Amino acid sequence: MSQPIDLETMRRVAGLAGFEWSDAELEAIRPLVDASLRMLAGLETLPLDEVEPTTQYRIL
Amino acid sequence: MADLTFASATELARMIAAREVSPVEVVRAHLERITALDGSLRTFITLTADAALAAAAAAEAAVVAGRPLGPLHGVPLGLKDLYDTAGVRTTGGSRILADRVPAADATVVRRLREAGMIVLGKLNMVEFAYGPEGLNPHYGHPRNPWDATTHRMAGGSSSGSGAAVAAGLAPVALGSDTGGSIRIPCSLCGLTGIKPTYGRVSRAGVLPLSWSMDHVGPMTRSAADCALVLGAMAGYDPADPSTSVLPVPDYTVALTGDVRGLRVGLLRGFFLESATAEVRAAVEGAATTLEKAGAVVDEVALPGVRHAGAGSLAVVATEALAYHAAWLRTRAADYDPDVRTRLMLGAFVTGVHYVRAQQARALLRREVDEALARRDVLLAPATPITAPAIEARQATLGDGPADIRSALIRLTRPFNFSGHPACSLPCGVTAGGLPIGMQVVGRPFDEATVLRAADAYQRLTDWHARRPVLA
Numbered sequence: 374m375s376q377p378i379d380l381e382t383m384r385r386v387a388g389l390a391g392f393e394w395s396d397a398e399l400e401a402i403r404p405l406v407d408a409s410l411r412m413l414a415g416l417e418t419l420p421l422d423e424v425e426p427t428t429q430y431r432i433l
Numbered sequence: 434m435a436d437l438t439f440a441s442a443t444e445l446a447r448m449i450a451a452r453e454v455s456p457v458e459v460v461r462a463h464l465e466r467i468t469a470l471d472g473s474l475r476t477f478i479t480l481t482a483d484a485a486l487a488a489a490a491a492a493e494a495a496v497v498a499g500r501p502l503g504p505l506h507g508v509p510l511g512l513k514d515l516y517d518t519a520g521v522r523t524t525g526g527s528r529i530l531a532d533r534v535p536a537a538d539a540t541v542v543r544r545l546r547e548a549g550m551i552v553l554g555k556l557n558m559v560e561f562a563y564g565p566e567g568l569n570p571h572y573g574h575p576r577n578p579w580d581a582t583t584h585r586m587a588g589g590s591s592s593g594s595g596a597a598v599a600a601g602l603a604p605v606a607l608g609s610d611t612g613g614s615i616r617i618p619c620s621l622c623g624l625t626g627i628k629p630t631y632g633r634v635s636r637a638g639v640l641p642l643s644w645s646m647d648h649v650g651p652m653t654r655s656a657a658d659c660a661l662v663l664g665a666m667a668g669y670d671p672a673d674p675s676t677s678v679l680p681v682p683d684y685t686v687a688l689t690g691d692v693r694g695l696r697v698g699l700l701r702g703f704f705l706e707s708a709t710a711e712v713r714a715a716v717e718g719a720a721t722t723l724e725k726a727g728a729v730v731d732e733v734a735l736p737g738v739r740h741a742g743a744g745s746l747a748v749v750a751t752e753a754l755a756y757h758a759a760w761l762r763t764r765a766a767d768y769d770p771d772v773r774t775r776l777m778l779g780a781f782v783t784g785v786h787y788v789r790a791q792q793a794r795a796l797l798r799r800e801v802d803e804a805l806a807r808r809d810v811l812l813a814p815a816t817p818i819t820a821p822a823i824e825a826r827q828a829t830l831g832d833g834p835a836d837i838r839s840a841l842i843r844l845t846r847p848f849n850f851s852g853h854p855a856c857s858l859p860c861g862v863t864a865g866g867l868p869i870g871m872q873v874v875g876r877p878f879d880e881a882t883v884l885r886a887a888d889a890y891q892r893l894t895d896w897h898a899r900r901p902v903l904a
Contacts (some may be wrong), residue, residue: 404567406781412743416789426791
């Protein structure tokens with residue numbers, strides 16, 4: 374996601390996850406959420422097409 | 434008699450077995466030091482003095498009776514307050530679990546008691562282990578003992594463990610490490626601690642932060658002590674399905690002091706670029722020390738490590754929120770506001786982010802494995818900075834400014850993400866007298882070589898033997 378997240382989207386996402394956070398609470402964390410989503414978007418630049426996700430550890 | 438509170442675990446076990454000192458004397462010396470110093474250091478949440486003295490008396494009786502002794506018989510132990518202890522509250526550094534009393538010991542606590550260790554109490558930590566600064570508003574911020582004038586971070590989340598061992602309140606403490614929480618306090622407090630391979634040590638009975646990133650391990654004042662304690666903790670546990678059935682070697686046998694021919698990869702790029710000039714010089718100096726002792730040192734980069742931060746964020750935020758969701762709905766006001774904010778963030782990480790992170794994890798693991806295919810260990814700073822003042826929010830790193838939180842974890846979390854074993858140990862001090870830490874990273878389940886390298890370095894240097902001056 375490259376666009377900054379807006380309050381309405383945050384309300385909907387938090388609601389879907391079962392959290393009833395106030396607008397003030399959401400607004401307070403919006404810069405952190407924005408920065409984190411920008412960071413996470415960087416994962417899309419990795420050459421991951423042929424990489425299977427790690428779902429199992431080296432259980433030897 | 435030498436100062437028992439700064440004797441190593443190895444030496445204490447030897448002295449007790451040889452009847453040179455009683456476990457009661459050892460435990461009493463530590464309890465007296467805790468009483469004298471912990472008012473300002475704030476390392477213990479719960480001190481179990483009576484139980485420790487009773488256990489010490491029983492340990493003394495076993496010595497007198499000539500019964501077989503465990504390898505750590507009579508040696509005191511501090512536990513980060515997320516290890517379950519039967520009949521003793523385990524708070525996770527939180528208000529939410531302030532009165533939680535487990536019925537049983539965590540697997541590793543049970544194993545260490547069986548090896549003869551005596552639990553002194555439960556150590557302060559970041560609430561639910563979610564933060565690297567080491568602060569705790571509920572139980573007081575632990576103080577880094579290396580600065581008597583400025584209240585500096587002990588590093589977290591195992592901050593009480595780090596400060597306690599550095600100050601001589603316990604020879605050994607257990608920490609847990611999800612993004613660096615063993616290695617960061619070891620780096621900031623001048624200690625030696627190991628985050629073992631994921632699956633080497635049981636997490637059963639340890640409060641989770643992030644199931645797939647959490648590792649548990651010992652924090653001590655030497656690699657030799659790490660080897661002794663890790664050997665008593667490690668191994669398969671049916672209560673933790675992630676543990677390996679690989680046999681546990683005797684790590685102390687690996688400590689030959691010989692690094693001739695050991696192939697050491699000095700991690701350039703991201704790792705050394707991030708470090709301040711003093712940290713970089715100390716780690717480069719350590720590489721030179723090992724090289725002069727016969728190690729073969731080359732330089733290596735891990736380009737994929739730049740995405741370890743994003744990947745770790747996706748995994749930890751999501752898994753932590755899953756664990757805390759119910760409390761976050763019903764007891765949000767009881768959290769440290771900083772921890773609550775980090776937990777809330779998890780709601781905005783998507784399923785696709787999580788899977789991408791697991792793919793990135795596979796990629797990084799492959800990259801680290803490839804670097805270790807031609808080398809025995811990798812060497813890097815443990816933290817790019819030394820202990821900040823507790824009010825600090827920004828740091829100047831070798832490659833620019835960064836907030837303290839991300840600065841502290843940026844060099845340790847890649848190996849939580851990849852699962853490789855990593856040992857933090859001191860490799861210098863700043864001009865201001867603060868410890869500098871480096872980490873030795875090894876192949877999966879090859880803690881023996883990691884500890885061999887760390888121990889050999891400690892036979893060549895005395896950084897690990899330095900002690901803070903306490904009032």
